Amino acid sequence: MMSFNPLRALALASAFLCVQAPAVAADGVALLKQFVARTHAAKGSFVQSIYRANGGRGExxxxxxxxxxxxxxxxxxxxxxxxVLVGDGEKLWSYDPELAQVTVKRMGDALGSTPAAILAGNTDLDATFTLDDGGEANGLTWAVATPKATDSSFARMKLGFDGSRLVGMEIRDNFGQITILKFTAFETNPTIDPAVFTFTPPAGVDVVGDS
Structure with a gap:
């Protein structure tokens, strides 16, 4: 089973762009704040790879x-x-079909200082993260976000931008494991049916938590 989800490493994100901006040089922090300010919604697809602390590649x-x-x-x-991970604004629903189990948590407890807080949270990044310019690498401009909370589920996150487009994230957890997300599609500010963000547990599954 998976050892990472977008909320612990995100989500929840997370996540994934077509923001139009002047083609001028900018550091990673400026690009990250521009992304957050201009992107109130998005949809797309991703590939996630996990690398263990010993250097081996995982799932x-x-x-x-x-x-x-x-x-x-x-x-x-x-x-x-x-x-399936669904955040409805108040609760986080995590559904594992193989286990036939749904776990429910309050959003405030589940989101916190996670990657999902950047992708889907509020826009006050400085209150939750220490932000640093990560420089240029692999043709991308990087921002580094370090959680201010001491009990965060991850140690550091890097976000890679190609111009103004967010194309990838690199998350290092507290045990040295690295999760890399590459966004293979990213549509910015689409019209979204609110029903997408509701979740009803399937009949017959166990529901655990704050339901």
């Missing part, structure tokens, strides 16, 4: 996502193991 998965600020998102892992 690769793929799926699609949609989010709308604040705190509403659906992250759907399709391959190799189905999993």
């Amino acid at each position: 690769q998965s793929s799926g699609d996502f949609v989010f709308e600020r604040p705190n509403r998102f659906r992250w759907h892992y399709r391959e190799p193991y189905p999993q």
